[in-house]
Amino acid sequence: MRIFSGIQPTGRKHLGNYIGAITQYVAGQDRGEGIYCIVDLHAITVAYDPVALRESVYDTAATLLAAGLDPDRCIFFRQGDLSEHPELCWLLSSVTAYGELTRMTQFKEKSAQQRELVSAGLFFYPVLQAADVLAYRANEVPVGEDQRQHVELMRDIAERFNARFGEILVAPEVRLPEVGARIMDLQAHDRKMSTTGGSPQGTVYVLDAPEVVAKKVRSAVTDSGAEVRRAPDKEGISNLIEILAAVRGVHPEEVEREFDGSGYGAFKQAVADAVIEYLAPVRERYDEIRSDQSALERILGRGAEKARAIAAGTLADVRQAMGVGPVRRGK
Ligand code: ATP
Numbered sequence: 001m002r003i004f005s006g007i008q009p010t011g012r013k014h015l016g017n018y019i020g021a022i023t024q025y026v027a028g029q030d031r032g033e034g035i036y037c038i039v040d041l042h043a044i045t046v047a048y049d050p051v052a053l054r055e056s057v058y059d060t061a062a063t064l065l066a067a068g069l070d071p072d073r074c075i076f077f078r079q080g081d082l083s084e085h086p087e088l089c090w091l092l093s094s095v096t097a098y099g100e101l102t103r104m105t106q107f108k109e110k111s112a113q114q115r116e117l118v119s120a121g122l123f124f125y126p127v128l129q130a131a132d133v134l135a136y137r138a139n140e141v142p143v144g145e146d147q148r149q150h151v152e153l154m155r156d157i158a159e160r161f162n163a164r165f166g167e168i169l170v171a172p173e174v175r176l177p178e179v180g181a182r183i184m185d186l187q188a189h190d191r192k193m194s195t196t197g198g199s200p201q202g203t204v205y206v207l208d209a210p211e212v213v214a215k216k217v218r219s220a221v222t223d224s225g226a227e228v229r230r231a232p233d234k235e236g237i238s239n240l241i242e243i244l245a246a247v248r249g250v251h252p253e254e255v256e257r258e259f260d261g262s263g264y265g266a267f268k269q270a271v272a273d274a275v276i277e278y279l280a281p282v283r284e285r286y287d288e289i290r291s292d293q294s295a296l297e298r299i300l301g302r303g304a305e306k307a308r309a310i311a312a313g314t315l316a317d318v319r320q321a322m323g324v325g326p327v328r329r330g331k
C-alpha cells in the first residue's frame, strides 16, 4: 500500500492542515509506504518571494518532522529537487481535458484572489499534482475535502492514460479524515481555514502561542443562540464542535452530548484548552528541528534520492509508452 501526499510551503501551516492532512501523514507511516512532499513548485503559482519560499520550505519541513514524520519510516522530500514531476506533468497534459481544468474550484477561487497576475501555472496546478501522485503509482492520497476534486481529476487522467497507452499508471483513492476534513475560518464561515486566503484572526497556526490560540478560539464568530449543537445556521459553533471532535478523536455527537446545556463561553474555553494541548508537542519540538538547517537539507536530500528512484522508473515507462524520446533497449 503506497500513500502519497504533498503540502505547500506557503506561510505557516494551520490547524486545518494539521487535522486534515498532517495527522493522516503521520498515521500513514504505520499503514503503508508513506511518501510526502513539500511542493515548492506548486507554491510559485501565486505571488511569492523567492527568499521567503526557501525559508518556508524549512519551516514546513520542521513542522512535519515535529509532528511525527520519521524520515527513516517514510520518504520525505522537496518537489523541486526532482525534474521528474514537471516532466511527467507535461506528458500528462496531453490526456487532460482543458474543460476539466476550467471546472476546478480551487482555480476559480484562487484566480479571483490574485491582484496582479493569474498565472498559467495556477491553471495547470492540478496536472502537476496528478504527476506528483501518479509518478509513485500511489494507492491512496490523504488530503482535506478541498482536494477531493483534484484527486478525482488525477484518477480520470490515470484512467485515460491507461486506456490510450496501456496499463501503466495507478488511479489512486482519496482519503479524507472522518472528522475535520474541512475546518472553516473562525471569522468567515464561508471559507476554509487557509494558508494564503484566510483572515489572520480566523486562522489558528500550528505554532501559535497558547494565549494566541485561546484568543482566536474565544473570539470565533458564533450565532446569537446558546445551544452547543450542529445546524446549518450555526456554522461557527458547528465548526468548533468539529474541531473539538477531531482533536479528541471522537464523533461530533459526543461533543454535543457533553456540552448539552453549557453556554458558548465554557464551550469555547474547552475547545481552546484542547487545541492548545493538541498542538503543544509540535511546538515544543519545532525550534530545535528548525534551527539545524543543514540537517533539514540532508533529510530532504536523502528523501529526494529515494523518491527519484521510484519516479524515474514510472517516467521511463510513460515516455516509452507514449513514443517520446529514443526507444528503450530491451523493451
Ligand atoms: P491554500 O489555501 O493556499 O491552498 P492550504 O491551507 O490549503 O493553502 P495546502 O498546503 O494547500 O494548504 O494544503 C495541505 C493539505 O491541507 C491538503 O491536503 C489540504 O486538503 C489540507 N487542508 C487545507 N486546508 C484545510 C482545512 N481548512 N481543513 C482541512 N484540511 C485542509
Ligand code: MG
Binding pocket: none
Ligand atoms: Mg490548498
